Amino acid sequence: MSNASSAELPKIVDPYKLAEHNSVLEGEIPLSALSRFREAVFGFEDGAVCRVKLSFYKDSERRRIVSGELEVPVNLECQRCMGPMKSVLVSRFVLGLVTSDEQAQGLPKDLEPFLTDDFSADLWSMTEDELLLVLAPYPLHDRGECPANEDLKAYEPDGSSEKPEKKAGDNPFSVLAGLKNTKH
Numbered sequence: 001m002s003n004a005s006s007a008e009l010p011k012i013v014d015p016y017k018l019a020e021h022n023s024v025l026e027g028e029i030p031l032s033a034l035s036r037f038r039e040a041v042f043g044f045e046d047g048a049v050c051r052v053k054l055s056f057y058k059d060s061e062r063r064r065i066v067s068g069e070l071e072v073p074v075n076l077e078c079q080r081c082m083g084p085m086k087s088v089l090v091s092r093f094v095l096g097l098v099t100s101d102e103q104a105q106g107l108p109k110d111l112e113p114f115l116t117d118d119f120s121a122d123l124w125s126m127t128e129d130e131l132l133l134v135l136a137p138y139p140l141h142d143r144g145e146c147p148a149n150e151d152l153k154a155y156e157p158d159g160s161s162e163k164p165e166k167k168a169g170d171n172p173f174s175v176l177a178g179l180k181n182t183k184h
Helices: 015-020 035-040 101-105 123-134 149-154 174-180
Strands: 003-008 024-030 049-058 064-077 084-098 112-115
Touching: 015 049, 015 064, 015 084, 024 123, 035 123, 049 123, 064 123, 084 101, 084 123, 101 112
Parallel strands: 003 024, 084 112
Antiparallel strands: 024 049, 049 064, 064 084
16 A cells, blocks of 8 residues: 655545555645635634545445545534634545546445546545534533533523423413403
């Protein structure tokens, strides 16, 4: 297995040639170069990078495959306190290399397609897509670590984190029933 490694992951490669040679690429992508991802996170430190390891190979059915591991430290916006939340995003994925929608439809269900040109693929764009897929839709600090934790306790009558028990007769729409019977 050949092994290519550099400080910065190449942006454009020939994935089919890499798969023929069972190649492994390791490197980094500056987060400042990933505009869609940059807009989706709360922020990151200056000079932050995504660490990437990609393995290109052919499977037993002679399909060309790229499997990868990504890791990136970022700040997400906690949806409870709306403040920054340090997080490390990690992604592991396996993609089938395809050049058409017809080839993509022929892949088994456990392989996601990676649509490429005949001789080139943009690894930075692929990495950015995978990072966007692992973003939590509603990131939250752990309840005990969230700055809004004190505010949350104010909404609980006894300051505990237990939910009050519901009585059988409690009906959240009882106020509406009263309004229905009033005349305008």
